[in-house]
Amino acid sequence: MRKYETIFILHPSLDEEAVKSIQDKFKGVIENGGGVIDNVDFWGRRKLAYEISKVSEGYYTLINFTANTELPKELDRVFGITDGVIRHIIVKEEK
Template structure:
């Protein structure tokens, strides 16, 4: 098991329920793939560093987790097919 962290930005037009549903969806992908979530940090609505498709704000969420090397590929696939995700990144957090 390796340590990873991912941060994803959700579209600002989503309501609170949709944001929670998306976070639970990604949490489920990690847990169902054999990963262990260590921390979920909701940063809330923040201004983006630069405009993305005419959007200037987004809901940021940081997730720290441990998983096998195959799980980040599946998580990346789910991020890419989810329309409400503006940007995402998954980083191997080991030295």
């Protein structure tokens, strides 16, 4: 089991209920894949460093989790097919 960190940005046109639903979806992928969520930090709506597809703001969420080496691949796949995700990254935490 390794420690990972993921940050994802959701489209600003989503309402709070949709943002919460998408966050729960990703938490479910982690937990159902055998991972353990260590921390979830919702940063709220913030300005992006640069425009992405003419969008200048987004909802940021940081999740720290512990999982096997296969789970980040599945999580990355789910990020890619989920509507509303502007950007995402999964990083293995160094010791």
